[in-house]
Amino acid sequence: MDWRRWRHAVKLDPARPLDPEVVRGLATTGTDALILGGSDGIRREAVFHLLGAARATGLPVAIEVSSEEAVVPGADWYLIPMVLNTRDPRWLVGAHREAFQNLHRIAPGIPVPWDRVVTVAYVVCNPDATVARVAAAVPPAGPDEVAAWTTVAERLLRADIVYIEYSGRFGDPAWVGAAAGAMRGARLFYGGGIGTAEQAAVMAARAHTVVVGNALYRPGGLECIRATVEGARRVRPGEGGEPIAAGGRLP
Amino acid sequence: MDWRRWRHAVKLDPARPLDPEVVRGLATTGTDALILGGSDGIRREAVFHLLGAARATGLPVAIEVSSEEAVVPGADWYLIPMVLNTRDPRWLVGAHREAFQNLHRIAPGIPVPWDRVVTVAYVVCNPDATVARVAAAVPPAGPDEVAAWTTVAERLLRADIVYIEYSGRFGDPAWVGAAAGAMRGARLFYGGGIGTAEQAAVMAARAHTVVVGNALYRPGGLECIRATVEGARRVRPGEGGEPIAAGGRLP
Numbered sequence: 001m002d003w004r005r006w007r008h009a010v011k012l013d014p015a016r017p018l019d020p021e022v023v024r025g026l027a028t029t030g031t032d033a034l035i036l037g038g039s040d041g042i043r044r045e046a047v048f049h050l051l052g053a054a055r056a057t058g059l060p061v062a063i064e065v066s067s068e069e070a071v072v073p074g075a076d077w078y079l080i081p082m083v084l085n086t087r088d089p090r091w092l093v094g095a096h097r098e099a100f101q102n103l104h105r106i107a108p109g110i111p112v113p114w115d116r117v118v119t120v121a122y123v124v125c126n127p128d129a130t131v132a133r134v135a136a137a138v139p140p141a142g143p144d145e146v147a148a149w150t151t152v153a154e155r156l157l158r159a160d161i162v163y164i165e166y167s168g169r170f171g172d173p174a175w176v177g178a179a180a181g182a183m184r185g186a187r188l189f190y191g192g193g194i195g196t197a198e199q200a201a202v203m204a205a206r207a208h209t210v211v212v213g214n215a216l217y218r219p220g221g222l223e224c225i226r227a228t229v230e231g232a233r234r235v236r237p238g239e240g241g242e243p244i245a246a247g248g249r250l251p
Numbered sequence: 252m253d254w255r256r257w258r259h260a261v262k263l264d265p266a267r268p269l270d271p272e273v274v275r276g277l278a279t280t281g282t283d284a285l286i287l288g289g290s291d292g293i294r295r296e297a298v299f300h301l302l303g304a305a306r307a308t309g310l311p312v313a314i315e316v317s318s319e320e321a322v323v324p325g326a327d328w329y330l331i332p333m334v335l336n337t338r339d340p341r342w343l344v345g346a347h348r349e350a351f352q353n354l355h356r357i358a359p360g361i362p363v364p365w366d367r368v369v370t371v372a373y374v375v376c377n378p379d380a381t382v383a384r385v386a387a388a389v390p391p392a393g394p395d396e397v398a399a400w401t402t403v404a405e406r407l408l409r410a411d412i413v414y415i416e417y418s419g420r421f422g423d424p425a426w427v428g429a430a431a432g433a434m435r436g437a438r439l440f441y442g443g444g445i446g447t448a449e450q451a452a453v454m455a456a457r458a459h460t461v462v463v464g465n466a467l468y469r470p471g472g473l474e475c476i477r478a479t480v481e482g483a484r485r486v487r488p489g490e491g492g493e494p495i496a497a498g499g500r501l502p
Binding site: 080082084085086087088089092093096097098100101114117119144145147148149151152155156157158 | 396399
């Protein structure tokens, strides 16, 4: 399924060990896609093996290219993150420039599959998350700031995806609603702290796509994923109060 | 004339005094357009008056919105600069986010004319230029780095214009050629140190559009502009060695 139609995705961190049975079980949870990505300690070898396991589920697989080590052939999509609210331009475009300059070393002889490249503009909202520390994020002061970042992402950077990232805790629905209200054609992703059907429904009523990560790594992870899929499918984007543009414009 | 077809443009700095006769005279130089913009000391009052004088020439007029003070209605285009090679994310997206958040104060009741907004990704190459100091630029180490920045601008930021900025001195044609070789559909602008027909021809053989600024402010400025227009029209983009994609994709 095309990333423009995902309602629910599971994020797998190549740096965290996971029972192969659990990865296999994802095929039966009803989720739309798997995203391989993490903020720290990504190693190519681990990405390679996790990609194999993820592909075996038959689900669409995206790799989030947060470091050169995540450049591994064979994914359906390559998500290129840019952190909007960072203090360090390295996380916006600097590391990307270096990577393009070093492509001959990173992926010798392999052309960039531009038709599989999807740009993702992050607004990192939880100051306690690893990603906030690693990427030197300055969390927004309120929903107005989230909306303004969304406009920057949509109109100036022309990002494919705007990603409201709370990584590690459940976010403020009003902030996600503010982003929804500023959307014009990109897809709105929400991630962070979703562990129940109710939580999934709250955010899926505001964002196009909800991403569940940590819940999978706890005991009963697959059941938990199933519940969040069910919760996300109970609602439609825009039901949460803020109307949202359809999203998923074609390139 | 649409900005996607300009071969030659004149940049007028609202912070620098200019004889109104000289502005009027620009109508007869053969240039394609006027760009109002500067790096420092921009005041709304001055932009407003210069816009009036520029409009009176009958030429297309763009305002480069490098500060909130440059938000003045009545231009054909609004160029939104983003400095790729900056140390300070404020010059990439930070000031832009603040401006979107403060629109109700900056331009009360006036909707953003999105169909006139043109995004410009700058690579600032002359470390001695005011823009380099003001925008905390880290000049590229060589043509490979310029090419990689161009790819970031084209593929990740989807900028309308990639602008190789030498402001104040004539640049290295090889660096502009490196940018040209990496173009895919955006327009390549070159600015800096063009004062003769020959200099204009060298850069117009590599970039889609050459921008002439300082030359206008010297004695005999209008004759000098005429010479650079003639030089730019002698050649075609791509004749300088590096082939270049046509540029000017429609939104």
